[in-house]
Amino acid sequence: MTELDDLDETAGLRSRGISYQAVLDTDTHEVPPVLRLQSDRYLGSHDVAVDRYISREYHELEKQRLWPVVWQLACREEEIPNPGDTYVYDIVDTSILVVRTEDGTIRAYYNVCLHQGRTLRDEGGNAAELRCPYHGFCWHLDGSLKRVPSRWDYPTVRRDNFSLKEVRAETWGGFVFINMDNEAQSLASFLGDIDQHFERYPLTDRYIAVHTVKYLRANWKVAQEAFMEGYHTIATHPQILPATGDETGQYDAFENYSRAINMTGVASPNLRWTPTESEMAAVSFNSGNPVESTADGLMPGGTTFRVWGAQMGRDALRPVLGDAADELCDSELMDSFFYTVFPNFHPWGAYNRICYRFRPYGDNHEQSIMETYILEPFTGERPPPAKPHVIGFDQTHLDAPELGILAEIFYQDELNIPNVQKGLHTLAKVKPSGVTYGVYQYNKIRHFHNLYEEYLGVGKDAAEQEEGR
Amino acid sequence: MAHTIRHPLTRNRVYSVENDGRVRVQADNTDETGDRWGHFDNSGRWLGGELLHADPQMCRHMFAHWQLTQADVKGGADD
Numbered sequence: 001m002t003e004l005d006d007l008d009e010t011a012g013l014r015s016r017g018i019s020y021q022a023v024l025d026t027d028t029h030e031v032p033p034v035l036r037l038q039s040d041r042y043l044g045s046h047d048v049a050v051d052r053y054i055s056r057e058y059h060e061l062e063k064q065r066l067w068p069v070v071w072q073l074a075c076r077e078e079e080i081p082n083p084g085d086t087y088v089y090d091i092v093d094t095s096i097l098v099v100r101t102e103d104g105t106i107r108a109y110y111n112v113c114l115h116q117g118r119t120l121r122d123e124g125g126n127a128a129e130l131r132c133p134y135h136g137f138c139w140h141l142d143g144s145l146k147r148v149p150s151r152w153d154y155p156t157v158r159r160d161n162f163s164l165k166e167v168r169a170e171t172w173g174g175f176v177f178i179n180m181d182n183e184a185q186s187l188a189s190f191l192g193d194i195d196q197h198f199e200r201y202p203l204t205d206r207y208i209a210v211h212t213v214k215y216l217r218a219n220w221k222v223a224q225e226a227f228m229e230g231y232h233t234i235a236t237h238p239q240i241l242p243a244t245g246d247e248t249g250q251y252d253a254f255e256n257y258s259r260a261i262n263m264t265g266v267a268s269p270n271l272r273w274t275p276t277e278s279e280m281a282a283v284s285f286n287s288g289n290p291v292e293s294t295a296d297g298l299m300p301g302g303t304t305f306r307v308w309g310a311q312m313g314r315d316a317l318r319p320v321l322g323d324a325a326d327e328l329c330d331s332e333l334m335d336s337f338f339y340t341v342f343p344n345f346h347p348w349g350a351y352n353r354i355c356y357r358f359r360p361y362g363d364n365h366e367q368s369i370m371e372t373y374i375l376e377p378f379t380g381e382r383p384p385p386a387k388p389h390v391i392g393f394d395q396t397h398l399d400a401p402e403l404g405i406l407a408e409i410f411y412q413d414e415l416n417i418p419n420v421q422k423g424l425h426t427l428a429k430v431k432p433s434g435v436t437y438g439v440y441q442y443n444k445i446r447h448f449h450n451l452y453e454e455y456l457g458v459g460k461d462a463a464e465q466e467e468g469r
Numbered sequence: 470m471a472h473t474i475r476h477p478l479t480r481n482r483v484y485s486v487e488n489d490g491r492v493r494v495q496a497d498n499t500d501e502t503g504d505r506w507g508h509f510d511n512s513g514r515w516l517g518g519e520l521l522h523a524d525p526q527m528c529r530h531m532f533a534h535w536q537l538t539q540a541d542v543k544g545g546a547d548d
């Protein structure tokens with residue numbers, strides 16, 4: 001009998017490799033308490049039914065019970081810095097117009113002319129007033145009615161009953177969030193204690209250095225789940241295994257957000273050999289995992305890649321952070337901290353710089369939009385944000401070389417994402433219980449689905465889901 | 470240095486890229502199959518050679534790195 005016949009659950013359902021907390025014990029710098037947090041929440045071992053990824057019914061449920069009531073990222077504040085600046089945020093079949101008003105506050109409205117229903121603005125940009133391009137109904141930036149052509153012909157239209165329909169807009173970390181539910185809790189309340197995870201690396205003090213918008217042939221949840229666990233590294237990104245503790249990462253679920261921490265400079269426990277420190281450096285620098293010992297000389301002797309790489313990170317950040325760079329511990333400079341704020345916002349911690357947003361592509365439940373922001377720290381005057389670079393369905397992230405090594409990583413993920421969507425249709429026919437997620441490494445994904453089920457009012461298994469509908 | 474990687478999990482397979490973007494996989498003589506090689510495309514589809522199988526994601530990585538490096542070189546030349 002092998003472990004494939006019967007897994008000993010008393011082993012604790014954690015990798016045999018060195019744990020993140022044990023690696024923290026070796027850090028050369030003081031470790032902030034937030035990295036010592038472990039949620040240790042058991043989120044179940046049940047399968048997750050496939051319908052939610054492939055059925056139109058679930059998409060319609062999301063339109064009724066999720067998107068209209070949940071806080072969701074609309075844009076960065078820096079994208080609307082001046083009075084009159086606007087940003088169009090579309091979610092499924094609803095269009096939202098985010099506006100910087102004359103007094104500098106940010107407001108959001110349904111992006112629709114109350115006259116005949118045309119979208120008020122087709123895209124963002126600066127506007128002195130919000131004027132419909134069709135017949136010219138016009139509103140002030142604060143949403144109040146400003147002008148009605150042929151006023152005599154509209155006796156029922158008055159200033160007090162024809163203001164733009166407002167949507168709640170609140171900010172966090174330099175991001176503008178909207179919520180269409182007037183009864184929803186505040187954004188701050190929804191985010192809970194998340195600030196403790198970002199206070200050492202404030203996201204407000206960043207600018208959009210890169211912004212890509214990739215269209216994918218997969219449900220938005222299929223797409224985002226490809227970026228919520230490190231388990232796929234062994235098959236999808238094997239080249240980084242010598243320097244990545246793939247299955248030794250830590251996963252934590254909190255109230256409305258979750259966190260994963262994947263280590264760099266710690267070899268995968270799945271290897272049958274032990275990489276040298278220089279070989280780990282070579283992998284991380286993407287210069288090749290040398291066939292012969294040509295990696296020698298990449299690193300000074302007498303230290304580890306983790307310690308040496310962290311110091312390089314401090315040196316790189318010092319021009320921006322000053323002496324504060326020296327307070328960052330090795331982990332903050334070497335490891336990946338990827339958060340998920342329910343349902344679709346994925347800011348990375350420390351100075352990882354990455355932030356994702358996933359959402360349906362229009363009203364299509366089998367297509368989605370993956371956005372990647374690279375948020376760089378800066379000194380002096382805030383640089384202008386990068387314009388979005390749209391990457392079509394038939395293009396790949398290799399068409400966005402501004403992403404650097406991320407383009408290579410995403411190119412590998414792109415091989416899976418549409419094929420998961422395709423395969424799920426077959427899985428629905430042969431395995432009614434659905435997809436089988438890991439108990440620990442899918443902690444973030446299980447946390448998402450538990451919240452998702454609460455919002456949609458559906459059960460965990462296929463039978464319960466039928467009852468919920 | 471040419472981008473050459475020994476597969477971290479299948480250590481007797483060495484991946485590199487030809488000038489035209491084909492991925493070359495060399496099976497070195499550390500196993501009984503002897504010294505063989507094969508060419509594969511950017512998703513691991515076999516193109517030629519005695520070696521018939523390759524890791525598609527490693528091919529993906531090798532091709533991606535090659536293409537972005539080509540873009541860098543071209544961009545530099547355009548500058």
